[in-house]
Amino acid sequence: MSNILLISPEPWGANFVSKHHYALELVKRGNIVFYLNPPSKGLGKKVFVQQLNDCSNLKIVDYTPIFRGLNKLPAGLSSFLMKLDITRILKVLNVDLDIVWSFDPFRFQKLNLFLSKFKIYHSVDVHHTTKEYLIAKNADVIFSTAHKILNKFSEIKLPKYFVNHGLASHFIDNKSLIKYSLVGDQLVKVGYVGNLNYKYLDKERLYKIISENLNCGFYFIGPRYSNNLSNAEINKEFFNQLEVLPNVYFLGQIPSKELPHYLCLFDMFLMCYKGDENIASMANPHKLLEYFSTGKIVLSHYIDEYARYKDLLVMADNNENLPILFSKVVTSLDYYNSLDLQHKRKAFAYDNTYAKQLDRIESIILKYIKL
Template sequence: MPDTEQGRKTIVILSTEPWGRMLLSKMHYAIELAELGNDVFFVNPPRDTGASGLAAIATVKPAPGVTVIDTTPVAQALFLRHKLFALYRHWVTGRYAKAIRRLVAKPIDEVWCFDPHTYVDLSAFGAKRAVLLIYDFYTGRHVFRAAETADTIVSVSSVILDHYKKTTPPKLLMQHGLGKHFAVLAEERLHRQQFPPQQGQKMKIGYTGNLLRVGMDTQLGRAIISGHPEIEFHFWGPHSLDGNNVSTGEAPADLLEFVEFLKNQPNVRLHGVKEQSALAAALAGMDAFLFLYSAAKDLNGASNSHKLLEYLSTGKPVISTYVSNYAGTNLLEMGARTEEHLLPSLFKEVTENMEVYNSPERQQQRIRFALDNTYRRQVVRIREFIEAQK
């Protein structure tokens, strides 16, 4: 049931990444919950912003109904969390919660926590309901302790959720969400019933995401791009640390070298970060997509990814390394977990037989799957799951 039918809620979202140009699941949920008529407070992770005090209202206003709160680091927080957990729980998490509650200035209905590292005791917010959303494979006893203070645990990966199966709260496994700009274009494609196998004389392959994310198999990317000079490869997303809100610190050498490789290829276009509406329109012009996360290297075992739904919403094939959450479906063109090295051969097979992989039936199947997983649908699923536990 939409929130507008249940009354306006005050919702606090605790994020592991600060709000920026590249939007992740937690930002999309903030926007969706606000559009449903809620007052949403999006809390950036602790970082040096020059603000005084533990928490302060940020000047950025990313969307109607969304207020961003900046938080500042606590000295020796990591040491306290691992060596003096009880002190960390009450003194650090408790102080953050108190400062955030003061800024919200009214009772909190729900806390949606993506950051169990900073906030190890969700009860400190005094919310009516606390949801822990674990979208990355976190380790450490403090995460299990944070989980025990939640009313519900949500994840997009069975690999991640299995890690927390012994924790008490009820658990919901679901897909990532599809943003509204992608959903609108997907609905239009179904309405037009026009599904060309290829959209131009030169084939175009798309990739979107943070090019400095650890876990990409850059060797596969090099082999595929070098082996197909006749194909254009288009990359969207941050490819440097400048203005990158999803990567901090020093980037690994292999990823920096891969970015330099991309810059020097005549058949590669680097577009940088685009707003969601522009990105959705640009991806609609692709003939197929690449997914290059390695199950051996990726933090989450390449078990799922937000970008896959964006790809599928176009209807076009996704040529992919192994993704466990899509195993048993024919939504991705992927090999076995142990056969990542065969991706260049699979890429050749798909791109040489686009009339098969881009058939109207296959395109409609991909689009319908994506549309069944919009952020609006995911909010409803979480709501229904929460209500069922009462």
Template sequence: MGTDFFRDKTILILSPQPWYNLFISKHNYARAFAAHNKVIYVGAPAFNSKGYKLVKPENELNLEVLEYNISLPEKIKFHWPGLYRFFIKHTLRKILAEQFNRIDVCIDFGCYQQYRSLDWMPAKTHIFFPVDDHDFLTANDRGAHLVLSVSENICKKFSASGKPCHFINHGLNKEFEENALGILKEEKFWKSGEKIKAGYSGNLFIPFLDIPVLKKIVQENAHVEFHFFGTTHFNKQNKEHAEWDHFLRNTPNVVLHGFLHPKELVQSLNDMDVFLLCYKPDYKNYHAENSHKVFEYLSTGKVLISTYLSIYRDNPLMLMSGKDNNEELTGIFASTIKCLEEHNSLGLQKERIALSLDNTYNRQIKRIGHLIEEIQ
């Protein structure tokens, strides 16, 4: 991978999520950039006060989190959005001028409430990087020099409007990368055990989880131990989620682990024999395209059984149901666990790990650097 553009740069990351949150792509990019650059991570402001502070969350990384306030009530965000954005612009412009002599790259990861455009940001290169598609997302580059996305649908929206948008896939984070390299180096490949263990990692109460299909798979495979990793918090007023929670907690072949730190999660996933993804699209906010979980699962070498993901429709390293045919997943799961030796062959394990390692965050950063060099 030929470029070292991201060396000794100052990078401003604008995120809709705070730093102290479940780590997702914004946080992982920040950590990866900070290995060789200075990174400033900026979330949304707090209200009803003034001032700001820079917090260093990890001593070993050259990364600071900017926490700032605006002296207005929170309701301004909903009732006077234009005024809200004006105060953010005025406040941030002053802070950035005080604290940073130079900003080389500004990346907006979809801060739709806070910014209409990046053109006022004091950076040489502006990047708009929407990760999730929404029905409200239009082909507006928000004043960016470069538009990136993990979504082919988003890229098509921009292309149809005559604006280039470059596909950059999800990244594999540091913990999973190190684990994958360890598997290869120490040859800790899959071997069959006494009990088949199926793993699912993620929020168990997101609106796009296909609960009926997942429940049926668990019920029809009593000889398989299903391990669920992820938050178990839910709205108790939601009848479907309340019933789902009761099922998970009272089914003998289900093990609930709750949320685990990535270092703990990757070690637990190593113990699995097979992985599951089970989503249902609404074709507004979720289009059955992609999932950041794919590379995490494949980095262990084990087979992944998934509902339809268009980006991986021709990928032989995972098994998928057809488009809009999630019910197929039950049969696919049953036939796969009967032939785990075949689906977890040494050759396939190595191919899955190789694909994941070709999509680490460091690899994606090199690809982004190459695109920036092309437009300069």
């Protein structure tokens, strides 16, 4: 059993991404995980540790920094105040940390101040900040879900490893799968899961695809308003425009454990981000594995990590081609959803569960430390 501090840029909440899933998987293995939320407001000098009712070894940590905006201060002063914040947190945790595992590119550049036996920096998105480089440099090992992201750290003389996104176990252990019913009478049902306020959403192509394919129902699963993954509502007007179309359905945010009951209802999935313009940022979206777990075809913008996996998805090198490719896939679903291709997608997803990714990460850690 290890005491692990997981530093996340996304707070604990209804919507789960990789940090949340890793925390749960670590707890399953008997570890005690302290999930450090982003800074809160109004807590004063107090640090709060909340134990989840259904998971005694997972503890959610909230705090307010002594000074907000540490990264804007001179380095010496920033380091001094950072050390005070870390000291406050460690005092309340009152344990010796075995691992500090940071997914946060902005906070706590000096991971060594947590006094843990091992330090991990895990980058799952592209970030444009010099602070991330400092955090990575202070780690013992660097992980990332994209080779293009790892390349950013090429000058750091530390072990660096690609570890793909993970798939939660409930997308596999679904023997009691209940097929929910969907509104709409369109013959083809297209699924989209994710944060609807994502800044790289290709609204122009998405609207074109939906408005030109009224025989298809488009089902959006995800928060449209402020949530634990994003406080912005930058696409509000766009989704108001979509809402009046007769083939658009918003299902709202759905807990991760319930997603398999919905995903099994779709004939195909659509990803429509500006991947052709933001190759590094779109290098490896985490929702793909959940889509692959159904076996159904995915039509997507360009995704660098999957450029060589022609059987898994249909990908547009240029987003201008997405509407044409959509028509091609919709009219050939028998081929793209053949049993052979469905098997390949499921096998790929099942080989990338969070349990298997954690096995891979643990084997790497053990090369450098004995916990």
